[in-house]
Amino acid sequence: MILRSLLFVPGDRPERMAKAMGVGADALILDLEDAVAPPAKPAARLAVGEFLRAHPGPRSVALFVRVNPLDSVELAADLAALAGTTPDGVVLPKAEGAGSIRALAQRLGAIGVTAPILPVATETAAAVFQLGTYGEVADHLAGVTWGAEDLPAAIGATSAREADGSYTPVYQMVRTLALLSGHAAGVPAIETVVPDFRDLDALAAYAARARRDGFTGMMAIHPAQVPVINAAFTPSPEELDHARRVVAAFAADPGAGALQLDGRMIDAPHLKAAQRLLARGG
Numbered sequence: 001m002i003l004r005s006l007l008f009v010p011g012d013r014p015e016r017m018a019k020a021m022g023v024g025a026d027a028l029i030l031d032l033e034d035a036v037a038p039p040a041k042p043a044a045r046l047a048v049g050e051f052l053r054a055h056p057g058p059r060s061v062a063l064f065v066r067v068n069p070l071d072s073v074e075l076a077a078d079l080a081a082l083a084g085t086t087p088d089g090v091v092l093p094k095a096e097g098a099g100s101i102r103a104l105a106q107r108l109g110a111i112g113v114t115a116p117i118l119p120v121a122t123e124t125a126a127a128v129f130q131l132g133t134y135g136e137v138a139d140h141l142a143g144v145t146w147g148a149e150d151l152p153a154a155i156g157a158t159s160a161r162e163a164d165g166s167y168t169p170v171y172q173m174v175r176t177l178a179l180l181s182g183h184a185a186g187v188p189a190i191e192t193v194v195p196d197f198r199d200l201d202a203l204a205a206y207a208a209r210a211r212r213d214g215f216t217g218m219m220a221i222h223p224a225q226v227p228v229i230n231a232a233f234t235p236s237p238e239e240l241d242h243a244r245r246v247v248a249a250f251a252a253d254p255g256a257g258a259l260q261l262d263g264r265m266i267d268a269p270h271l272k273a274a275q276r277l278l279a280r281g282g
Helices: 014-018 038-054 075-082 098-110 129-142 149-157 169-185 200-213 223-232 237-252 268-282
Strands: 003-011 027-031 063-067 089-092 117-119 189-191 217-218 258-261 264-267
Touching: 003 014, 003 223, 014 027, 014 038, 038 063, 038 075, 063 223, 075 098, 089 098, 098 117, 098 129, 129 169, 149 169, 189 268, 200 223, 217 223, 237 258, 237 268, 264 268
Parallel strands: 003 027, 003 217, 027 063, 063 089, 089 117, 189 217
Antiparallel strands: 258 264
16 A cells, blocks of 8 residues: 555545545545544544445545544444444554554454554654554554644643744654654654645645655645645656666676666665665556
8 A cells, every 4th residue: 555645534524535535645534533523523423434335445545544542432433433344544543552553453353344553653742652662563554653733732832843833853853753663663654744735835845855754655634735745755757767777786786785876886775775666656
């Protein structure tokens, strides 16, 4: 499953779900948590269940569902609504490491759902100290993602960002740990959302930095963000050509530890990076 772009869609807006299928996102996250006010949650569960049954698969767009947190009184009803459906993934907010994944996987299994889980892995202080445990449950994961909105509220911070919009040192650290957590577990590391959906230039710059740093995809909150994110996480023809030439160079001289290409030295890490890029970009 390639996950460049994952678009949130409120679970109580079924008309948006249908439209979102055509915007080019690799996945939709049908949201039963923050995007839905408590009085609207029963209707949202009904709509999400009906939408999943109406699109049984194979699907051209992956359908994830964000449920409510493990300690929420809403979760039991969320899971009841998913019984008998086949989501491509379940997003778990306020996850706190491998224990949270095991607990949700057990509850999903009890209703016959075997979908992988995408934890939002940094929304509490305790969660940050569990980021190194996701490798224990990698077979249950669709990836690892993070958020910069709930944690400030949880710890009493006034903001996660500087005046220029960049993250403060605390959230730079948390972002880095989430990125490394995904890679340590061998699963996709998914970048968090950019809340300002009107500034697409800023989004393009942010997404480019995310890919540069090692994230493999990014979440979106508005359809207009999807093509920008897809472009950022899709290797260019020039990148693919260079990667093919790196692979070809080592294939032609398999005993070499290091080679020259375009006037530069390349070695095993370059080969690994080229193979990874080709796997993602075809």
